[in-house]
Amino acid sequence: TQLLEQSPQFLSIQEGENLTVYCNSSSVFSSLQWYRQEPGEGPVLLVTVVTGGEVKKLKRLTFQFGDARKDSSLHITAAQPGDTGLYLCAGVPGNQFYFGTGTSLTVIP
Amino acid sequence: EADIYQTPRYLVIGTGKKITLECSQTMGHDKMYWYQQDPGMELHLIHYSYGVNSTEKGDLSSESTVSRIRTEHFPLTLESARPSHTSQYLCASSEWGQDFYGYTFGSGTRLTVV
Numbered sequence: 001t002q003l004l005e006q007s008p009q010f011l012s013i014q015e016g017e018n019l020t021v022y023c024n025s026s027s028v029f030s031s032l033q034w035y036r037q038e039p040g041e042g043p044v045l046l047v048t049v050v051t052g053g054e055v056k057k058l059k060r061l062t063f064q065f066g067d068a069r070k071d072s073s074l075h076i077t078a079a080q081p082g083d084t085g086l087y088l089c090a091g092v093p094g095n096q097f098y099f100g101t102g103t104s105l106t107v108i109p
Numbered sequence: 110e111a112d113i114y115q116t117p118r119y120l121v122i123g124t125g126k127k128i129t130l131e132c133s134q135t136m137g138h139d140k141m142y143w144y145q146q147d148p149g150m151e152l153h154l155i156h157y158s159y160g161v162n163s164t165e166k167g168d169l170s171s172e173s174t175v176s177r178i179r180t181e182h183f184p185l186t187l188e189s190a191r192p193s194h195t196s197q198y199l200c201a202s203s204e205w206g207q208d209f210y211g212y213t214f215g216s217g218t219r220l221t222v223v
Binding site: 090 | 148149150151152199201203210211212213214215216217219
């Protein structure tokens with residue numbers, strides 16, 4: 001059983017569409033992060049959310065931390081081919097760091 | 110500009126060979142990690158270190174070993190490579206204080222054992 005479940009696992013959309021990916025857990029997280037990994041590279045940190053209900057925006061990406069700090073979502077507006085990659089949530093419930101199961105996004109031109 | 114460096118980027122070796130994957134960081138981070146990842150799949154922690162002379166095994170059983178003699182250097186060694194070791198290996202470092210600031214990853218080593 002994974003501590004952080006992401007959905008969907010795979011997502012293929014057309015350029016210009018909107019999408020949302022989810023990261024869910026039964027545990028409370030002190031903070032939660034989102035990373036993007038391009039093929040052949042290591043993950044790169046996009047954002048950290050620390051307060052329940054917090055919303056952060058990074059250009060066309062909107063990140064939300066659930067009120068109870070057990071879940072998070074990533075919404076992409078008007079997806080572009082450059083958004084293609086593996087999106088990973090990650091967090092710390094206690095003293096150990098966990099990565100989510102990942103969402104592989106493909107944006108078709 | 111990368112602050113954490115992994116070499117080699119790609120490696121193809123024969124079964125039974127001994128290999129060492131190098132990882133160095135210039136940020137002075139105490140905490141370093143090795144993850145194994147199949148293409149497009151989740152990351153599995155195989156080793157971590159919280160400082161010099163500190164090493165621990167992660168959640169995924171691995172036949173590899175690590176050492177941490179210097180803060181900036183965290184190499185991973187496979188004594189006898191097998192085809193089941195074919196994967197991508199990612200090194201990361203982090204800084205933990207009152208808050209957690211996230212991981213910085215290297216670009217990875219893509220290992221193929223034939």
